[in-house]
Every structure is written in structure tokens, then in C-alpha cells.
Amino acid sequence: MEAKPDARVWQLLVWPVLLILGTLAVFALAILAIGQKPVQAFTEFLSGSVGSRAGLGGTVARATILLLYALGIALSFRAGLINIGAEGQARMGAAAAVALTLGAPGAFFAAHAWVGITALLIAGAMGGALWSLLAGAMKRWRGVSEVVSTLMLNFVALQMVRYFVSSHSWLQGRETDLQQNELSTALKFAGWHGTDFHSGVFLAVPAALAAHIFLFYTAGGMRLRAMGLNRGTARACGVPCDRLSLQVFGVSGALAGLAGALGIMAVGKLGTEPPYSDFGYMAVSVALVAELKPLMIVAVALVFAAMDIGSTSMEAAAGVPHWIVYILNGLMILAILARDAGVRRRQDGRSIG
Amino acid sequence: MSFVANALGASLRIGTPLLFAGLGELVIERAGMINIGIEGVMLCGAFSGFYAGWVFQSPVLGAIAGAxxxxxxxxxxxxxxxxxxxEQIVTGMAMNxxxxxxxxxxxxxxxxxxxxxTLSVPRWEGLFESWKDVPFIGPAFCMQTVLTWSALALIPLIWCYFEMTERGLELRAVGENPAAAQAAGINVRLARLKACLASGALCGVGGAFLTVSQTSSYASNCTSGRGFIALAAVVLGRHGTRGTAIACLLFGATFxxxxxxxxxxxxxxxxxxxxxxxxxxxLCWKFKSGNAPAALGKNF
Structure with missing residues (x-):
């Protein structure tokens, strides 16, 4: 349906402004409610996220991770697959990457940094893709809803990696305490000029560009979107839905796994907890706020990353718990959902009832 | 023997919040809605229960506040x-x-x-605590609070509701085929709203159990994934009351x-x-003959 001009103005201008104003209002109210000063908190928030070189570097580093997660989520959601397993897929990717650094191959990769970094990133993507394909296969051959399976697989992945990290003789009977075991410096992303900023961003932004071109300018992207809009119709038009679904599971898992490997290479070791925990769920808000458009995801990921890192410095300096950002994220998702449902209702011409 | 009694008592205690949450999720899923936000509902119950229990210095009021x-x-x-x-799934995530x-x-x-x-709730006495020195029965059952007993009593009650009452049948119809249920004169939205409220109360009490009965204090994110485990229990119990209850108690023993x-x-x-x-x-084992309501996750 062709959007009317006023509908387009609403979508492009009024809605984002409303969302930002609403977010700021809730933010201020929440801070007032716990008896702190909103203006001071907001100043600390800004200086911690974008107002300093260290803050800016951290923001970009976190946005890189969020961007890759959200790209995979957007592809899945566009294809009508509610894959909420980025958290677990990233963890498996990270574990696969770290597994390569052990033993003799690890020594080889540490000596040849470029080969090593490429191999680690590929291993990360493969690990994530395989973990995601597990859910895909369960859906394809056993009819298991991907919502439940990806959610459960998240916890399985997190616990399995915790087991690997805390058991002392994993892989070739090596006595390695993975919790303490740092990656060799050759395989680590050094932060630029003492900030967290690392070269991973040069991988993530082209990925967003590629996803944009794929989704909107290729036949494959057209098929994917058709499948998401109406699977039955798409199949009747000759879209190989089963195969395409598996491919989407694989690609979105690979993106999450890549992010997991990047995160580990930036932080330097595989701890018991993921370096950016809960980002897999936060990325769902990123993808939804960006209306599942890859290029908008770049911008929204930056905003969310700034919110995440800014809230930590706000907690330290102004005594406002960083948890407030969780409330804001959740309310943002609800607002987007309500708007989308409203749009759908108007298009259906059905009454609200 | 005392080891077995202790193990049984502890498993029941650990299983209680899972049982409340599992039954809560079961009720809402039978009505055709999937809520992955029960972790969040439990957390709200846990905090409110703790807060009311601390303010009024009464664990009973805490449990009510949790509900x-x-x-x-x-x-x-x-x-x-x-x-x-x-969309139900994303709504649930936002609620978490x-x-x-x-x-x-x-x-x-x-x-x-x-x-x-130190912010804490007074200890909740066991229902039959005066008999705690009876061998075996004492450590296994007599220290359990009234919440554990009511969770156990809920299992036959909910089973009877679904299997033997007309209302229960109506609720199942709403979950299987809302359009047909509507045509048969059932108010689908009202039935689902009631299921939501019942589920909220059950999950809230389950969360409150953690703070007012189990630990008597609060810690951030103290439900630590129990809502998701309850979700797993409903899946493992194949959307049946008995199956879900057995799965919850089994997970309690596992923990x-x-x-x-x-x-x-x-x-x-x-x-x-x-x-x-x-x-x-x-899920994978003969899922297609499984028991999930046909309209699970679809809005009406």
C-alpha cells in the first residue's frame, strides 16, 4: 500500500521525535523518582558516552557488537523467523575462536597474526552458525518453534562455555585455566590510543551495507522478505522456503558468532560470563527501533551503545543505577510494538474492538 | 535416612517457586498465549514481596503483595x-x-x-513446625511453609479445572481455536485476560517465595533464570498439568x-x-504429536 504523504511525515519526523522526547521524559521521571538530579545525571551520561575520547571509543566498540547481533536479528525477523538466540550463538562463536588458540595451532596462529585473526573470525562465525542451525534443523525437521529452541539454546550455550572455562583439562588434556588464559597479544585487538576502539568496526559497517544491498536490491533479498510477509504465498510463487529458512538461520548465527569472536578478541580472554552480557536481547530492541533496516541499525546501535556505556559512568558519578537504561529499552520496544500493531490494524481496516 | 529426608525437603523447597511459575505459564499457554516474560513477572513478585514483607515485617503480607x-x-x-x-514474544522480552x-x-x-x-523479612514458620522432631517426616515436610503446601495443592486443582469443569474446557478451546470459541459464544479476550491475571498472580507468588520464604532478603535479579526454567518445564511436561508439575519438581531435585x-x-x-x-x-521427540495448543502465540 502506498503511504500517504502525511503518513510518511508521521513516520519520518513525528515518530522519532516523539520516541526521543518520551525516552528523555521517562529517564528524567525515573531519576526524580529515586531522588537524584536528572540534569547532573544526564551530563555525566553524555560525558561518559560521547563527551570524551575514551567514552567515544567505548561507544563505538560496543556498537560494533550490537550492530552485528542486530543485523542477524533483522535478517531473521524479515524472513519471519523469530530467532532470539544471538546471545548463545555469540557465546559459541567465542568459544570456537578461543579453541583455536590452544595447543600447537594456537602457537602457529600467534606467530602469523593475519592468518590467526582471519582463522579466529571464521571459527567464530562457524561456531555461531552451527549453533543457530541447530535451531533451524529442529524447526525444519521436527517442527519445533524457533522461539523456544533459540531461547533454550542460549542458556545451554552459556552454561556449556562456563563448563569449558571452569574445567581444568579441556581439549587435548591440556592443563589450561581458560579463565586466566589471555589470548596472545598478536591475536588481540589493541585499543586505539588507550580507548576501547578497535578495528572490528571496519568489519561491521560493511556488513550492514552488504545486508542493506542484499535485502533491498537483490532477488534473494526479495525472496527472503516475501517469505517473511507470507510464507504460504511465497512458497506458491516458487520460493524454496525450507532451504531459505536454513540459510537465514546460518547467516544470522554467523553474524552473532562473529560478534562473539570480536568481543573476545577485544577483551582478551574467555571469562565465565560473556564480555557484553544481555546484548543479545538488547539487540532485539536495536533491530526493532531501526525498523529492521540495516543502515538505520548502524545509527540505532550507536545510540544504544552510548546509552549502555553512559549509564555505567552515570552510576559511578551521579549515583543513578545503570538499570534505568533497562527500563528505557523495554519501554522503547513496547512503544515500537504498539505503533507497528497500530499500522497493521489501519492497513487491515479492522476495528480495534 | 535423614539424608533422604533432607534431600526431599530441600527439593520441595527449591521446586516451589518453579511449581508456581510453571503452573502460571501453563495456564496462560493453554489459553493460547506464550509469555517469555515470566522471569520479569517473578522478579516483580520477588521485589514487591520482599518490600511489603520488610515494611510490614510479615512474610504473609509479602506473599500477597507478590501476587x-x-x-x-x-x-x-x-x-x-x-x-x-x-507480537507476544517480543512483548515478553520487553517485560523482562x-x-x-x-x-x-x-x-x-x-x-x-x-x-x-540489613533489609530482611522475618522468617516464615513451617506449617507443621511443632512436629519437626518426628523422624523423616519432620525434616522432609514439617518445615515447609504454607506456600509450598498450596503449590502442591494447586496441582490437582488446576488439573480438575482443565479436565472437569466447563470453564476449563472453554479456556482450552480459546487456546486451540479462538475463532471457533468466539463463534460458540465464549468471550475470547475476557477469558485470555483472566488467564493472564491468574498467571501473573501465580508467577508473582513464585517470585515472592524466593524472597519472603527462602532467603528472607533481596538481591538484584534474584530469580536468576527460574522463569525460563518454568518455561522449559511446561515444554517438557507437554502442556499438561501433571507433566508440568512433575517437571518442576524434577528440576527442583536437580537444583x-x-x-x-x-x-x-x-x-x-x-x-x-x-x-x-x-x-x-x-520438543524434538515426536513433537508433531505433541500437545501444544494449536493457537499458541497467535493473537486474536
């Missing part, structure tokens, strides 16, 4: 899915984020306001085992996988 808070929080879900017809944010912010503010006190193993042993991490791995296996 009310769970109901109130579920109203968000009901409004989003029934009125606005928003909001609950984690709200409860942790509130607790941080509360403990900042009372820096010197007792985990706590009994010294935490330095890495095998602890593998035990924690069990609920999810079992649920996934149950």
Missing part, C-alpha cells in the same frame, strides 16, 4: 497482546527488561536510603543436587544445562 504485583505487571502484557495485538530495570533500580535506591540496616555438589567441581555447570537440554529433547 498483586505479578497481576499488575501482567496487565502490561494483557494490554499489549489483547488490546493492541502486539523492564522488570529487571525497575526492581534493581528500586532496590538500589532502597538500600542507598538505608545504608546501615538440590547442584547445590549439594561442591561448587569447585565444574560438573555443576553441566547440571544447570539439564532443564534446557531435557526440554529441547522433549
Amino acid at each position: 498483586i504485583a505479578g497481576c499488575a505487571f501482567m496487565l502490561i502484557y494483557a494490554a499489549m497482546t489483547l488490546k493492541i495485538r502486539a 527488561l523492564i522488570a529487571a530495570g525497575l526492581t534493581s533500580t528500586a532496590y538500589d535506591a532502597l538500600s542507598a536510603a538505608h545504608p546501615t540496616e 538440590y543436587l547442584r547445590d549439594a555438589i561442591p561448587s569447585s567441581n565444574a560438573i555443576v555447570q553441566l547440571v544447570e544445562i539439564l532443564p534446557y537440554a531435557l526440554a529441547l529433547a522433549a
Whole structure:
């Protein structure tokens, strides 16, 4: 349906402004409610996220991770697959990457940094893709809803990696305490000029560009979107839905796994907890706020990353718990959902009832 | 013998919040809605229960407050899915984020306001505590609070409701085929709203059990994934009352085992996988003849 001009103005201008104003209002109210000063908190928030070189570097580093997660989520959601397993897929990717650094191959990769970094990133993507394909296969051959399976697989992945990290003789009977075991410096992303900023961003932004071109300018992207809009119709038009679904599971898992490997290479070791925990769920808000458009995801990921890192410095300096950002994220998702449902209702011409 | 009694008592105690949450999720899933936000509902119940229990110095009022808070929080879900017809899964995720944010912010503010006190709820006495010296029965059953007993009593009650009453049949019809149920004169939205509220109260009490009965204090995100385990229990129990209850108690025993193993042993991490791995296996094993309501996850 062709959007009317006023509908387009609403979508492009009024809605984002409303969302930002609403977010700021809730933010201020929440801070007032716990008896702190909103203006001071907001100043600390800004200086911690974008107002300093260290803050800016951290923001970009976190946005890189969020961007890759959200790209995979957007592809899945566009294809009508509610894959909420980025958290677990990233963890498996990270574990696969770290597994390569052990033993003799690890020594080889540490000596040849470029080969090593490429191999680690590929291993990360493969690990994530395989973990995601597990859910895909369960859906394809056993009819298991991907919502439940990806959610459960998240916890399985997190616990399995915790087991690997805390058991002392994993892989070739090596006595390695993975919790303490740092990656060799050759395989680590050094932060630029003492900030967290690392070269991973040069991988993530082209990925967003590629996803944009794929989704909107290729036949494959057209098929994917058709499948998401109406699977039955798409199949009747000759879209190989089963195969395409598996491919989407694989690609979105690979993106999450890549992010997991990047995160580990930036932080330097595989701890018991993921370096950016809960980002897999936060990325769902990123993808939804960006209306599942890859290029908008770049911008929204930056905003969310700034919110995440800014809230930590706000907690330290102004005594406002960083948890407030969780409330804001959740309310943002609800607002987007309500708007989308409203749009759908108007298009259906059905009454609200 | 005393070891068995202790194990049984602890498993029941650990299983109680899972049982409440599992039955709560069962009720809402039978009505055709899937709520992955029960973790958040439990968290709201846990904090409100703790807060009321601390303010009034009464664990009973704490449990009631937990039920009310769970109901109130579920109203968000009901409004989003029934009125606005928003996607159920994503709504549930948003509810988890909001609950984690709200409860942790509130607790941080509360403990900042009372820096010197330890905030705690008075101990809740067992229902038959005067008999606690009876061998075997004493340690296994007599220390359990009234909440554990009511969770156990709920199992036959909910089973009877679904299998033997007309209302229960109507609710199942709403979950299987809402359009047909509507045509048969059932108010689908009202039935689903009631299911939401009942589920909210159950999950809220389950969360409150953790703070008012089990630990008597609060910690950020103290439900630590129990809502998701309850979700797994419903899947493993194939959307049946008995199956879900058995799965919840089984998971309770599993977690007792985990706590009994010294935490330095890495095998602890593998035990924690069990609920999810079992649920996934149950999903894959002849899923197509499985029992999930036909309209699960579809808005009406």
C-alpha cells in the first residue's frame, strides 16, 4: 500500500521525535523518582558516552557488537523467523575462536597474526552458525518453534562455555585455566590510543551495507522478505522456503558468532560470563527501533551503545543505577510494538474492538 | 535416612517457586498465549514481596503483595497482546527488561536510603513446625511453609479445572481455536485476560517465595533464570498439568543436587544445562504429536 504523504511525515519526523522526547521524559521521571538530579545525571551520561575520547571509543566498540547481533536479528525477523538466540550463538562463536588458540595451532596462529585473526573470525562465525542451525534443523525437521529452541539454546550455550572455562583439562588434556588464559597479544585487538576502539568496526559497517544491498536490491533479498510477509504465498510463487529458512538461520548465527569472536578478541580472554552480557536481547530492541533496516541499525546501535556505556559512568558519578537504561529499552520496544500493531490494524481496516 | 529426608525437603523447597511459575505459564499457554516474560513477572513478585514483607515485617503480607504485583505487571502484557495485538514474544522480552530495570533500580535506591540496616523479612514458620522432631517426616515436610503446601495443592486443582469443569474446557478451546470459541459464544479476550491475571498472580507468588520464604532478603535479579526454567518445564511436561508439575519438581531435585555438589567441581555447570537440554529433547521427540495448543502465540 502506498503511504500517504502525511503518513510518511508521521513516520519520518513525528515518530522519532516523539520516541526521543518520551525516552528523555521517562529517564528524567525515573531519576526524580529515586531522588537524584536528572540534569547532573544526564551530563555525566553524555560525558561518559560521547563527551570524551575514551567514552567515544567505548561507544563505538560496543556498537560494533550490537550492530552485528542486530543485523542477524533483522535478517531473521524479515524472513519471519523469530530467532532470539544471538546471545548463545555469540557465546559459541567465542568459544570456537578461543579453541583455536590452544595447543600447537594456537602457537602457529600467534606467530602469523593475519592468518590467526582471519582463522579466529571464521571459527567464530562457524561456531555461531552451527549453533543457530541447530535451531533451524529442529524447526525444519521436527517442527519445533524457533522461539523456544533459540531461547533454550542460549542458556545451554552459556552454561556449556562456563563448563569449558571452569574445567581444568579441556581439549587435548591440556592443563589450561581458560579463565586466566589471555589470548596472545598478536591475536588481540589493541585499543586505539588507550580507548576501547578497535578495528572490528571496519568489519561491521560493511556488513550492514552488504545486508542493506542484499535485502533491498537483490532477488534473494526479495525472496527472503516475501517469505517473511507470507510464507504460504511465497512458497506458491516458487520460493524454496525450507532451504531459505536454513540459510537465514546460518547467516544470522554467523553474524552473532562473529560478534562473539570480536568481543573476545577485544577483551582478551574467555571469562565465565560473556564480555557484553544481555546484548543479545538488547539487540532485539536495536533491530526493532531501526525498523529492521540495516543502515538505520548502524545509527540505532550507536545510540544504544552510548546509552549502555553512559549509564555505567552515570552510576559511578551521579549515583543513578545503570538499570534505568533497562527500563528505557523495554519501554522503547513496547512503544515500537504498539505503533507497528497500530499500522497493521489501519492497513487491515479492522476495528480495534 | 535423614539424608533422604533432607534431600526431599530441600527439593520441595527449591521446586516451589518453579511449581508456581510453571503452573502460571501453563495456564496462560493453554489459553493460547506464550509469555517469555515470566522471569520479569517473578522478579516483580520477588521485589514487591520482599518490600511489603520488610515494611510490614510479615512474610504473609509479602506473599500477597507478590501476587498483586505479578497481576499488575501482567496487565502490561494483557494490554499489549489483547488490546493492541502486539507480537507476544517480543512483548515478553520487553517485560523482562523492564522488570529487571525497575526492581534493581528500586532496590538500589532502597538500600542507598538505608545504608546501615540489613533489609530482611522475618522468617516464615513451617506449617507443621511443632512436629519437626518426628523422624523423616519432620525434616522432609514439617518445615515447609504454607506456600509450598498450596503449590502442591494447586496441582490437582488446576488439573480438575482443565479436565472437569466447563470453564476449563472453554479456556482450552480459546487456546486451540479462538475463532471457533468466539463463534460458540465464549468471550475470547475476557477469558485470555483472566488467564493472564491468574498467571501473573501465580508467577508473582513464585517470585515472592524466593524472597519472603527462602532467603528472607533481596538481591538484584534474584530469580536468576527460574522463569525460563518454568518455561522449559511446561515444554517438557507437554502442556499438561501433571507433566508440568512433575517437571518442576524434577528440576527442583536437580537444583538440590547442584547445590549439594561442591561448587569447585565444574560438573555443576553441566547440571544447570539439564532443564534446557531435557526440554529441547522433549520438543524434538515426536513433537508433531505433541500437545501444544494449536493457537499458541497467535493473537486474536
